Amino acid sequence: MVQRCWVGSSSNHATKLPSRVIGTDMDHPLSQCSSIKKHARLQERRGSNVSLTLDVSSLGNVEPILSVSTPREITLHFLRTSSHVLSKEKLQERARNLKELEEEYSKIPPNYVNPEELDIPGRASKDRYKSILPNPQSRVCLSRADSQEGSSYINANxxxxxxxxxxxxxxxxxxxxxxxxxxxxxxxxxxxSIIVMITKLKEGKEKCVLYWPDQEGTYGQFRILVQDTRDYVEYTVRDLTIQLKGEDRHVKHFLYSSWPDHQTPESPKPLLRLTAEVEEKRQEAVGKGPVVVHCSAGIGRTGCFIATSIGCQELKTKGQVDIMGIVCKLRLDRGGMIQTSEQYQFLHHTLSLYSSQLPEQADP
Incomplete structure (x- = not known):
C-alpha cells in the first residue's frame, strides 16, 4: 500500500513555519520514509488551517512508503502561492490593524541561506553579516578575469x-x-544608472563605508567624479560620472540617511517622495539597468523601499495591491527582505497613504 500526503498551505491561509528555514530556490529534495512503526503519527505544523494525523497502527506488518514534502518545499510553496489582495478601501482598514499584520508577517518564511550552500573560496571576508547571504539562484556574479579567490562574488541579488x-x-x-x-x-x-542608499555610514557602529569621493577619486580601475550635489530636507542627490577605459557613464546617487536601522521613519511621506523621484529618473535613464538599492545588510530598509516601489506601481495600475504576495516574492529572491513586523506594518501604512492620494478612476 502506498500512502502519499502533501503537507502545505492554501494560497489564502498562511502556515506558520519555523523562524528560520534555509535553502535556495533551486533545490527540491524529497524525503522518503521506507518504514513506519506502530502508532507512527505525522502531525502538521502548528498554526496551519488543517490538522492532519496519519495513524498506521492498523496496517499490521504492511510497510507503506510515505512521500512527505520537506520543510524546504513547504517554504517554497508558501512563498510562491501566498497572496492577500487588498482593494484601496481594504488597505486603509488593514493598515490600522497592527495585530493582524504582525500575525500575518510572522507566518511568512524568511528563506535565509545556509552558508554551506555558498561554497565560494574567500566569500566570508566579503560578507558584512555572516548570517545575511545572497540566495544562490538569483545572486549577482561579477564577470572578472581576476585570479583572486572570490573575485566573482558579491553579496547582492x-x-x-x-x-x-x-x-x-x-x-x-x-x-x-x-x-x-x-x-x-x-x-x-x-x-x-541609479543607486539608492538608505543608511548612515555609522549608526553606533559602521553600517557602510564611504564609497564615493568628495570630488573625484579612483577605486580599482574605476574613476568616480562628483558633478553635482543637491541637498533636500529628507535626502541628498549626487550626479556621478564613472569612467573606465575612456568611457563615461552617469549615475544618480540618492542618499536617504534619516531612516534608523531595524526601525521605521516617523512619517511615510519622505519615502514616497523618494520612491516617486527614483521612478521618474528610472524612466528618464538612457540605460535600463537595475536600480541598485542598499542599506547595511541589504534586506530591511532595502526591502521596504523595493516593496514600496512595486506596491505603488500595482496600486496605480490596478487600484489594488497584494503586499503579502510582494514580500513573499522578494524573499524568494533574497532571504529576509522586510526584516521586522514593524517594517511590514510601516509598508502597509505607506501604501495606504499612497492609495488615498490616487484618483478614484484608478480603481479596477
Missing part, C-alpha cells in the same frame, strides 16, 4: 519588480572597505 519584471532591482549590502571596487564593478557591469 537580482530582484524582480512589478509584474515579475526580471532584474528590476539589485538588493545588496552596504559596501565594505574590501568590497568597494566590487560594488563599482557591479554598477558598471549591470549598467545601473
Amino acid at each position: 537580482y530582484i524582480r519588480g512589478y509584474a515579475g519584471q526580471e532584474k528590476a532591482f539589485i538588493a545588496t549590502q552596504g559596501p565594505m572597505l574590501n568590497t568597494v571596487t566590487d560594488f563599482w564593478q557591479m554598477v558598471w557591469q549591470e549598467r545601473a
